[in-house]
Amino acid sequence: MERIERAPQPRPHRVRLNRPGSPPVSKLNALSTHLMRSPLLWGGAMSFAFFALIHGGVITNTLVIRYLAGHWVEYVETAMFCVGLAFLAIHATGILSQRRRVDEPLLEEAPEGGVDPAEASALAATIPAEAAGFLPRRLREALDFVVRTGSADDLENHLKYLSDLDAARASQGYGLVRFVIWAIPIMGFLGTVIGITEAIACLSPTQLDNISGVVAGLGTAFDTTATALALSMILMFLQFVIDRSEQGLLSRVDDAAWTTLAGRFQSLGGGDGTALAVARLGETLGRGTARLLEAQEQAWSSLERTAAAGVRQLLDESGGAIQASLTAALDKSLASWAESFARTQDELASRREDRWVEAASSLAQAVRGLEARHEAIERQTVAIAGVVEATRDIAALERSLDANLATLSSTGRFEETLTTLAAAVQLLAARAADQGRDVHAIRRTGKAA
Numbered sequence: 001m002e003r004i005e006r007a008p009q010p011r012p013h014r015v016r017l018n019r020p021g022s023p024p025v026s027k028l029n030a031l032s033t034h035l036m037r038s039p040l041l042w043g044g045a046m047s048f049a050f051f052a053l054i055h056g057g058v059i060t061n062t063l064v065i066r067y068l069a070g071h072w073v074e075y076v077e078t079a080m081f082c083v084g085l086a087f088l089a090i091h092a093t094g095i096l097s098q099r100r101r102v103d104e105p106l107l108e109e110a111p112e113g114g115v116d117p118a119e120a121s122a123l124a125a126t127i128p129a130e131a132a133g134f135l136p137r138r139l140r141e142a143l144d145f146v147v148r149t150g151s152a153d154d155l156e157n158h159l160k161y162l163s164d165l166d167a168a169r170a171s172q173g174y175g176l177v178r179f180v181i182w183a184i185p186i187m188g189f190l191g192t193v194i195g196i197t198e199a200i201a202c203l204s205p206t207q208l209d210n211i212s213g214v215v216a217g218l219g220t221a222f223d224t225t226a227t228a229l230a231l232s233m234i235l236m237f238l239q240f241v242i243d244r245s246e247q248g249l250l251s252r253v254d255d256a257a258w259t260t261l262a263g264r265f266q267s268l269g270g271g272d273g274t275a276l277a278v279a280r281l282g283e284t285l286g287r288g289t290a291r292l293l294e295a296q297e298q299a300w301s302s303l304e305r306t307a308a309a310g311v312r313q314l315l316d317e318s319g320g321a322i323q324a325s326l327t328a329a330l331d332k333s334l335a336s337w338a339e340s341f342a343r344t345q346d347e348l349a350s351r352r353e354d355r356w357v358e359a360a361s362s363l364a365q366a367v368r369g370l371e372a373r374h375e376a377i378e379r380q381t382v383a384i385a386g387v388v389e390a391t392r393d394i395a396a397l398e399r400s401l402d403a404n405l406a407t408l409s410s411t412g413r414f415e416e417t418l419t420t421l422a423a424a425v426q427l428l429a430a431r432a433a434d435q436g437r438d439v440h441a442i443r444r445t446g447k448a449a
Contacts, residue, residue, distance in 0.1 A: 039084075039087035040086075042086035042089075043079070043080075043084070044079070044082070050078065051075070054069050067223055067226065067227045070223060071194075071224060073190060077227055078227075080183055081180070083176075084176070084177045084180035084184075087180075088238045088239060095246050095249055096245075097133075098134060102249065103252075105260075106126075106127050106131065106260070117265045118150070120143045120146035120152075124143040124144065134166055134250060134253040137166075138162055138253060139260065139261070142155060142158060142261055156262075159257055159258060163250070166250055167247075167250060170247075184228045185228045185229060188226075188228020191220060191228070192224060194220065194224075195221025195222070198220065394428060397424060397428070401424070
């Protein structure tokens with residue numbers, strides 16, 4: 001696909017769309033992956049192994065030793081070359097791996113008529129989380145653009161922008177090897193300066209015949225420069241080859257992304273744009289209504305929380321006043337109840353004393369009544385004793401009468417006896433009447449007492 005030059009656009013904020021259920025990569029795995037793909041690590045290990053073979057006597061070629069391990073500057077140049085070579089090898093391995101997978105379908109075939117742009121998020125979730133490289137990233141960023149804008153009308157221009165962005169990223173990815181290619185000749189020139197300096201230091205007007213030191217210094221100067229130029233040319237050639245391969249990969253990624261996403265989503269520019277616009281408007285209204293309801297619910301929740309906080313604050317503030325008022329009211333009520341209880345207790349005590357006085361007076365009256373009754377009983381006893389004596393007297397009179405009657409009967413003086421008997425009866429009746437009056441008087445006296 002032909003790239004179109006565009007003005008640089010600011011990179012939009014993208015929301016990373018991960019596949020649901022995919023476990024996050026741990027920091028340990030990320031660190032191990034970074035170390036395994038570090039050109040500094042692999043380049044250092046390669047240069048160490050190379051110099052170990054030289055010093056171990058495995059590599060004995062004089063030219064190799066002269067140009068690659070003859071001076072400390074050549075050591076540095078060789079180590080930097082190994083780092084650049086490791087970077088290019090790792091980069092080439094990644095490009096070859098992506099070229100093999102660029103034709104693999106990452107999304108299902110688009111249905112006839114296209115799909116709703118609202119399903120872009122679900123499509124992005126179907127891309128395997130472990131898939132890495134230009135094409136998976138291109139598809140995720142394009143689907144993210146559809147998700148954010150809610151439309152696929154400008155997807156073509158965005159794909160072109162993503163293509164230019166990947167080309168810029170690929171060019172920036174060679175920053176380390178560019179630095180190495182620039183630094184190796186600089187080290188060669190440094191070796192040249194050091195060699196010439198050593199050669200000049202060995203010149204002496206008194207020893208013009210001994211020029212071995214001068215030759216050795218010049219040899220160091222030329223050897224380091226030649227090594228630097230050769231190594232930098234090798235790295236530049238390898239970078240050119242790998243860069244061309246990466247440009248071909250980007251072209252295939254452009255074609256694959258265009259083939260995968262072109263015509264997949266419904267657009268308002270089609271023949272049924274009116275119906276789709278109405279449907280899109282309905283969906284927009286539905287989402288707006290849902291957001292409005294959600295905002296209303298959040299507002300009600302916030303109002304409820306605010307009201308609850310206000311009520312709690314009011315209760316906290318008025319709790320002290322209510323407690324103080326209740327305490328004062330209870331103290332006042334308790335004081336009035338204590339005063340009333342004291343008055344009631346005093347009244348009960350006074351009533352109890354009055355009742356005791358009344359009871360004492362009643363008891364004294366009862367004692368006096370008992371004494372009066374005792375006196376009446378004593379009088380009645382005396383009266384009864386008199387009655388008993390009178391009864392004995394009557395009995396004696398009856399016996400006397402019986403004797404007298406018997407005597408009269410024997411003497412024949414019966415009439416005289418009757419007269420005497422009548423007089424005795426009258427006397428007894430009179431005495432009986434007097435005794436009855438005394439008994440009646442005693443009874444009245446007892447009842448009055």
